[in-house]
Amino acid sequence: xxxxxxxxxxxPIGASGKLFAFALDTFRQLFRxxxxxxxxxxxxxxxxxxxxxxxxxxxxxxxxxxxxQVGGLIKQFGxxxxxxxxxxxAVVQQAAPIGTALLIAGAGGSAIAADLGARKIRxxxxxxxxxxxxxxxxxxxxxxxxxxxxxxxxNGMVSVVGVAGGYVFNVGLQGGTPGAYLASFTALAQLPDLxxxxxxxxxxxxxxxxxxxxxxxxxxxxxxxxxxxxNESVVITFVLLFIVNFVVSAIYLQIVPPKTG
Amino acid sequence: xxxxxxxxxxxKSFGNQLIWGDVTLTVxxxxxxxxxGPSGTGKSVLLKTIIGLLKPDRGSVVxxxxxxxxxxxxxxxEIRKLFGVLFQDGAMxxxxxxxxxxxxxxxxxxxxxxxxxxxxxxxxxxxxxLLGTEDKLPGEISGGMRKRAGLARALVLxxxxxxxxEPDSGLDPVRTSFLNQLIVDLNAQIDATFLIVTxxxxxxxxxxxxxxxxxxxxxxxxxxxxxLLSSEEPVVRQFLNAQVVGxxxxxxxxxxxxxxxxxxxxxxxxxxxxxxxxxxxxxPRRSQRDPGAWCxxxxxxxxxxxxxxxxxxxxxx
Ligand SMILES: Nc1ncnc2c1ncn2[C@@H]1O[C@H](COP(=O)(O)OP(=O)(O)OP(=O)(O)O)[C@@H](O)[C@H]1O
Ligand SMILES: [Mg+2]
Numbered sequence: 001x002x003x004x005x006x007x008x009x010x011x012p013i014g015a016s017g018k019l020f021a022f023a024l025d026t027f028r029q030l031f032r033x034x035x036x037x038x039x040x041x042x043x044x045x046x047x048x049x050x051x052x053x054x055x056x057x058x059x060x061x062x063x064x065x066x067x068x069q070v071g072g073l074i075k076q077f078g079x080x081x082x083x084x085x086x087x088x089x090a091v092v093q094q095a096a097p098i099g100t101a102l103l104i105a106g107a108g109g110s111a112i113a114a115d116l117g118a119r120k121i122r123x124x125x126x127x128x129x130x131x132x133x134x135x136x137x138x139x140x141x142x143x144x145x146x147x148x149x150x151x152x153x154x155n156g157m158v159s160v161v162g163v164a165g166g167y168v169f170n171v172g173l174q175g176g177t178p179g180a181y182l183a184s185f186t187a188l189a190q191l192p193d194l195x196x197x198x199x200x201x202x203x204x205x206x207x208x209x210x211x212x213x214x215x216x217x218x219x220x221x222x223x224x225x226x227x228x229x230x231n232e233s234v235v236i237t238f239v240l241l242f243i244v245n246f247v248v249s250a251i252y253l254q255i256v257p258p259k260t261g
Numbered sequence: 262x263x264x265x266x267x268x269x270x271x272x273k274s275f276g277n278q279l280i281w282g283d284v285t286l287t288v289x290x291x292x293x294x295x296x297x298g299p300s301g302t303g304k305s306v307l308l309k310t311i312i313g314l315l316k317p318d319r320g321s322v323v324x325x326x327x328x329x330x331x332x333x334x335x336x337x338x339e340i341r342k343l344f345g346v347l348f349q350d351g352a353m354x355x356x357x358x359x360x361x362x363x364x365x366x367x368x369x370x371x372x373x374x375x376x377x378x379x380x381x382x383x384x385x386x387x388x389x390x391l392l393g394t395e396d397k398l399p400g401e402i403s404g405g406m407r408k409r410a411g412l413a414r415a416l417v418l419x420x421x422x423x424x425x426x427e428p429d430s431g432l433d434p435v436r437t438s439f440l441n442q443l444i445v446d447l448n449a450q451i452d453a454t455f456l457i458v459t460x461x462x463x464x465x466x467x468x469x470x471x472x473x474x475x476x477x478x479x480x481x482x483x484x485x486x487x488x489l490l491s492s493e494e495p496v497v498r499q500f501l502n503a504q505v506v507g508x509x510x511x512x513x514x515x516x517x518x519x520x521x522x523x524x525x526x527x528x529x530x531x532x533x534x535x536x537x538x539x540x541x542x543x544x545p546r547r548s549q550r551d552p553g554a555w556c557x558x559x560x561x562x563x564x565x566x567x568x569x570x571x572x573x574x575x576x577x578x
Contacts, residue, residue, distance in 0.1 A: 119355070126314050127352035131366050132338045 022136075022214045026144055029137040036142045043146035047108045051154055055103045059158040062099055063165025066090045071174045083170055084181035085188040091162035092193050097200040097245055099158040104151045104204055105237035109212035112143050113233040116216025117226035125217060135217065144209040151205030155197055188258070196252045203244055208237045263291030263454040264325055264343060264421045266311060271320035271330075273303065273310055279478050280306050284320070286473060286483045292548040293448050293455040295465045297500060298475030299509060304458040305349060307475065308424050311456070312344055313337045324422070342370065345420030345453075349427050351411035353399035359386075360395035363414045370418060385413040388443065390436075404431040409440075416447070423447075425457040429464055437461060441468050442541060449540040452547060462503050466490060467538045470548050474500060476509070487555040490534045491563055502532055533566035 070086045116139065119125050125135045170176040215233035219225045266288040273280045280303035288294050298304050309315045311322055313329045322329040327340050353362045363385055367378045386392050389409040399407055408431060415423060428444070429437040441464055448455055459465055465472060472490075473483035474497055481496050482489060489497055499507025506528060536552055539545065552568040555561075 122355065123348045123350060123352035124354055126309070127346070127348055127354075129314060129338075130312055130341055130344060130346045131369065132341050133369060134338070 019211065019214050023210050025136050026140050026210060026213070029134060029141050030145075032134075032137045036138060039139065040142035040146055043143050044149055047111070047146055047150040048153065050111055051103045051107045051150060052157070054107055055099065055154050055157055056161055058099050058103065059095075059161035060165045062095045062158070063087070063091055063162030064169045066095055066162070067166035067169040067174070071170050071176065075174075080176065081180050082184050082187055083174075083176055084167075084184040085186070087166040087170070088163055088185055088189045089193065091166060092159050092189065092197050093249070094245075095162050096155050096158040096197050097204065098242075099162075100151055100155045100201050101204045101208075101238075101241035101245065103154060104147065105208045105212075105234055105241060108147055108150065108205075109208040109237050110230050110234050112147070112209060112212040113216040113219075113230045114226060116140075116143075116213055117219035117229040120217055120219045121222060121226060140209075140213045140217070143213055144206060147209035148202050148205035151201040151208070152198060155201035159194075159197065190256075192252075192256045196248065196256075200245060200248050203248065204241050207240050207244065211237045211240065263452045265290040266422065266454065266456070267321075267323040268311070269321045269323070271307075271310065271317050271322065273306060273315065273317045281475060281478050281480070284475075284480045286480060288454055288456055289471070289548070290454055291448075291452045292470040293444065293468060294457065294471040294473065295469040296456065296458045296473045296475060297460075297465055299500070300460075302475045302478075304475055305426055308346070308426055308456070308458060311424065312341060312346060342418070343421040345415035345418065345423045347408070347411045347415045347423075347425045347428055349430075350404070351399070351407035353407055353410055353414070355399055358396050358398055359391065359402070359410050362399065362410060363395075363417060366414065366418050381417055382413075385416055388416070389413045390439070405433070405436060408432065409436075412440075419451060420453055422454045422456070425455070425459075427458055427460065429459055429461045437464065441538060444468060445538045445546070446540050446542075448548075449542070449544060449546040462501065465501065467535050470537075470550070472501075476500070485550075485555045486537065487534060487553070487561075487563065488559070491531065491556060491561050493531075498528070498531065502529070504529060531564040533564050534568060536568055536570065 067083075067087050070090055071083050074080060074083055074086055116125075119135075119139075125139075128135050128138065167178075167181055170181050171178050212233040215229040215236075216226075219229040268284060268286050268288070271284040272282040284307070296304055296307065306315060310317050311329065313322075313332075317330050320330060324340060324343070327336055329337065329340065332340070353359070354365065357365065360382055363382045364378050367373055367381060373381070382395070383392070386395060389412050391406065391409055391413065394402060394406065394410075399410070402410070408428065412425075412428065415425075425444075428440055432440060444455060444457070445468060447453070455469075457464070457469070466486075469486055471484060472486050474481045474489070476496050482492065482494060489501060492498060492501075495507050496509060498504070499509055534552075534556075537549065539549070553563060556563045556567075
């Protein structure tokens, strides 16, 4: 009985240990030649194609909501001249990474898990190993790198689209002046804000791809197994990404002092 | 030349579900072996353990002095180059057409030029009767064709050991006969070791040099074809002759009541042992033995009518 509870308590630790081991394997295979350039390009293209449109569609309302919210709040403080800066800060530091996380996990990660899971149950991965080829080197590494690259790209896109959306709403609906919006950009926001967004995006891409690939290559039990793998990978990635976002933001705010006016 | 596979005390379970235990057998170099067993007895699991895709709980699988069950990953990838494996569903790469699928091992492991590759691929496509389908994707062809394509891919690197997981399931009887002939001819030609998992009794009775039977979580029997075909052992006899009477039931084993009810039933006589399939060029294979040789050596009287030319296949009753 005691050992039963012990094994139940330890199970999640064992599972995360396996995930970690998988991540290490992937890292080791990263340096094995030949690098799969074609697979990398194909995957990057594929991931971009499934994420760009939804990202844009998410980014516009994101920017708008932030503009409305922040704009309204800041008006009450009588600091309208900072609206531009405030929305840049909110979009670049928080909205862009979160939007990226949602899309990269929901659209990109699920596609990776479904693809690898289907290959697993069709025994393609087994066949590959039997032909002397490591599926981690061949399939997982290019996907992880592609996912990281696309995440950075999406992060940039959400930033731009979000700020532009904020501009349209601020100037168009809230009666802000274009000049004030643009001029205040650098009042509160600073360059490290961009860097941290970038770093977050890289970590998100990495996590989403590793979790999705891990779930995919360990899918079992027929088509239902693939469905479960996709489902679990999305849920796990969401939770992980939101935690990581919080941790990175907290550390960032500690080490980089906010700019004061 | 063919390589021997030495399996010793192999045990495999998933969680606390034992699949099979203490499996010990030697697949002799250059011979054809068939592994039989009711559905779900872990025949596919056995094949996957032999190529190191699954780790056994205990025991060893030794090939050319390397223990597959415990050797490091690096050696495993090396030793796997000796294998040609046909998976149960063909396991073709879904994103490549048949030509690229079959050319894949050549492109990965040899420095052959594209025109040499083309020759080899076309030869294997011809061998498996797939000429003209090389541009199709695996999703666009029938299960039987996928299987033959998997066979073509398994053969391109001239393997020393060929593992087949149910080469004949999903094939029509004519194709099955062609395939059986192809297996015998290939064995004569490349002298590789063949281990075939099948449900097809006709294949099991006429193709192999040796037969093994997995049943009830262990290896019930493994030995020369004539030994199993003349065996009176209830499980072996029931399975090899596709009979209802015997210890194997619909789900797993029969329970005591069912066996009690069958106790007084007369077992149908053993059907005669058919001739072994010969290579189509008439040249005997290296591992081939004379019909009845095993029976004579071991003083076993083969069932009446055995080894007659043009004998009709009679199984089941
Ligand atoms: N990866 C796995 N994880 C857990 N259980 C498994 C796994 N692979 C196989 N099994 C179990 O092992 C048993 C044997 O499966 P296997 O596929 O080897 O049977 P089989 O003898 O090949 O049957 P068939 O003739 O129908 O192909 C089954 O009960 C199956 O549920
Ligand atoms: Mg099977």
